[in-house]
Amino acid sequence: MNQFNELSASRRGFLGLVAGGLAIAATTPAKAARIKTKAKIVMIGAGAAGTALVNRLVDRLDGAEITILDPRVDHLYQPGLTLVAAGLKPAEYTQSKTTDWLPKGITHFPEAVAAVDPTAKTVSTASGQTLSYDFLILAPGLVLDHDAIEGFSLDLIGTNGIGALYAGPDAAARTWTAAQKFTEEGGVGIFTRPITEMKCAGAPLKHAFLIDDIAKRTAGPGKHDMHYAAHDHTLFGVPIVSEKVRMLFLDRGITPHYSHVLKAIEPGAKRATFATPAGDVEMPYDYLHVIPPQRAPDFVRESGLSWVDKWVGQDWAEVNMQTLRHLRFPEIFALGDVAGVPKGKTAASVKFQVPVVEDHLVAAIQGNEGTATYGGYTSCPMITRVGRAMLVEFDYNNNLVPSFPGIIAPLEELWISWLMKEVALKATYNAMLRGKA
Amino acid sequence: MEQLTLETMIAVFEEIFGRALFWGMVAVAVVVTVAYLYVLIRDREMSMKKFLLAQLSMPFGAIAAVLFVQAMTNSHFRDLGGPIDVVVLLGVAAMGAAGAAILVYTAQSLFRKTPD
Numbered sequence: 001m002n003q004f005n006e007l008s009a010s011r012r013g014f015l016g017l018v019a020g021g022l023a024i025a026a027t028t029p030a031k032a033a034r035i036k037t038k039a040k041i042v043m044i045g046a047g048a049a050g051t052a053l054v055n056r057l058v059d060r061l062d063g064a065e066i067t068i069l070d071p072r073v074d075h076l077y078q079p080g081l082t083l084v085a086a087g088l089k090p091a092e093y094t095q096s097k098t099t100d101w102l103p104k105g106i107t108h109f110p111e112a113v114a115a116v117d118p119t120a121k122t123v124s125t126a127s128g129q130t131l132s133y134d135f136l137i138l139a140p141g142l143v144l145d146h147d148a149i150e151g152f153s154l155d156l157i158g159t160n161g162i163g164a165l166y167a168g169p170d171a172a173a174r175t176w177t178a179a180q181k182f183t184e185e186g187g188v189g190i191f192t193r194p195i196t197e198m199k200c201a202g203a204p205l206k207h208a209f210l211i212d213d214i215a216k217r218t219a220g221p222g223k224h225d226m227h228y229a230a231h232d233h234t235l236f237g238v239p240i241v242s243e244k245v246r247m248l249f250l251d252r253g254i255t256p257h258y259s260h261v262l263k264a265i266e267p268g269a270k271r272a273t274f275a276t277p278a279g280d281v282e283m284p285y286d287y288l289h290v291i292p293p294q295r296a297p298d299f300v301r302e303s304g305l306s307w308v309d310k311w312v313g314q315d316w317a318e319v320n321m322q323t324l325r326h327l328r329f330p331e332i333f334a335l336g337d338v339a340g341v342p343k344g345k346t347a348a349s350v351k352f353q354v355p356v357v358e359d360h361l362v363a364a365i366q367g368n369e370g371t372a373t374y375g376g377y378t379s380c381p382m383i384t385r386v387g388r389a390m391l392v393e394f395d396y397n398n399n400l401v402p403s404f405p406g407i408i409a410p411l412e413e414l415w416i417s418w419l420m421k422e423v424a425l426k427a428t429y430n431a432m433l434r435g436k437a
Numbered sequence: 438m439e440q441l442t443l444e445t446m447i448a449v450f451e452e453i454f455g456r457a458l459f460w461g462m463v464a465v466a467v468v469v470t471v472a473y474l475y476v477l478i479r480d481r482e483m484s485m486k487k488f489l490l491a492q493l494s495m496p497f498g499a500i501a502a503v504l505f506v507q508a509m510t511n512s513h514f515r516d517l518g519g520p521i522d523v524v525v526l527l528g529v530a531a532m533g534a535a536g537a538a539i540l541v542y543t544a545q546s547l548f549r550k551t552p553d
């Protein structure tokens with residue numbers, strides 16, 4: 001009972017132990033030596049990819065002249081938009097200031113890019129200034145082409161049963177206004193996705209699952225007729241995930257419609273028109289979630305940096321899949337949404353792309369070749385209802401690449417995966433922005 | 438996760454709670470733990486009387502921790518979907534129980550005179 005009587009520790013000894021522990025805790029791992037350089041690096045875009053990369057570059061390079069161009073005042077935590085559009089988080093959850101995340105010692109130009117001249121190695125801005133570069137990083141994100149949906153305009157979001165969560169924090173909040181009405185009153189809900197490459201192909205599914213769950217718990221089961229319009233013959237680009245989603249849809253009573261691409265809406269009549277292989281099909285709705293076609297910003301194509309024979313009309317930058325280096329202009333890299341690679345328009349992909357570009361860029365500055373490669377890693381905490389998600393991670397080859405094999409099963413609906421999305425994801429994202437993850 | 442180092446974990450926790458709150462909580466946890474070790478060494482024994490009350494506080498600490506996590510994350514018991522979820526739930530409960538026990542024991546030792 002009194003085993004502690006045997007202890008002969010003195011108070012001084014105890015304090016010494018505490019001090020020693022604190023000293024060990026204060027020791028931080030050594031960092032790689034910084035490389036002296038006079039390289040001029042211009043970065044287009046201070047979103048997730050640009051910010052994460054610039055914060056790492058300032059730690060690696062000593063004396064580099066880094067300029068980052070981005071006119072956007074607000075930084076958006078885009079993975080949070082699905083939560084805002086389901087009433088789980090306020091719009092402010094996704095908003096911060098672009099400048100909050102940028103390091104000291106660089107130049108931030110709050111301006112849009114007008115054109116790149118990859119031969120002369122210059123960038124001209126919207127106000128007519130010209131910047132020369134030794135290395136150029138393309139990370140401007142992508143363009144949501146809302147005009148491509150006939151009858152749709154941004155001011156309709158939140159009215160007439162129309163939602164569109166991709167359009168930003170305010171649009172996501174208004175999407176919830178429309179979706180909430182639907183969950184309370186019941187009716188026909190249609191969830192769509194575009195035919196183009198898109199940011200986070202899981203988000204249209206998440207929105208369908210969340211609204212279905214909330215609807216059943218709000219108005220009760222049997223009052224909602226849920227439909228999902230897929231752009232091709234699958235529900236997700238990775239076959240094994242697509243099959244799992246098909247089974248979940250069956251379980252939840254969400255009807256899939258394959259090869260149905262939204263082309264027009266009549267807000268007054270609440271009717272949507274879909275292009276299908278058998279011709280146009282009209283469907284009535286009480287709630288319609290619109291995700292427009294997506295493409296690279298115009299300057300990418302106009303500056304001759306896009307793929308010519310792939311993704312025609314979408315204009316993604318022509319880069320090597322593994323190194324993200326431009327195939328015709330080796331001093332240009334593209335990462336994030338604008339990169340013309342088969343997968344990877346997510347923040348999780350950015351997290352894996354940034355160290356690869358960093359490696360090749362720093363090596364190039366030293367006159368060497370980098371060795372890091374990007375294997376197409378993309379991750380999607382696929383929310384399947386409030387409180388559960390599947391942690392789906394995959395690569396270019398449609399292989400599942402679970403981070404926690406044997407612990408967190410990728411195709412199982414789990415609470416822990418929800419916790420990751422709800423609690424840990426934004427924190428990890430912010431740490432990534434600071435170059436720490 | 439590509440690099441799951443201690444530095445990354447600390448950065449993530451700083452982001453979850455905010456730098457001040459996170460380090461504040463770490464400080465509180467360290468102070469309570471140090472105080473606990475201090476009273477153990479000072480008293481050169483574990484008082485079973487104090488430990489009894491500490492043990493009685495454990496279920497409340499466990500339940501409070503679970504309900505706190507659920508309230509913070511829009512979750513319910515119905516969301517448990519697999520073995521790992523039960524492990525997480527029990528882990529949260531165990532942390533709550535141990536935290537409550539240590540806190541109650543230390544508080545008694547520091548602030549309450551007990552007859553020898």
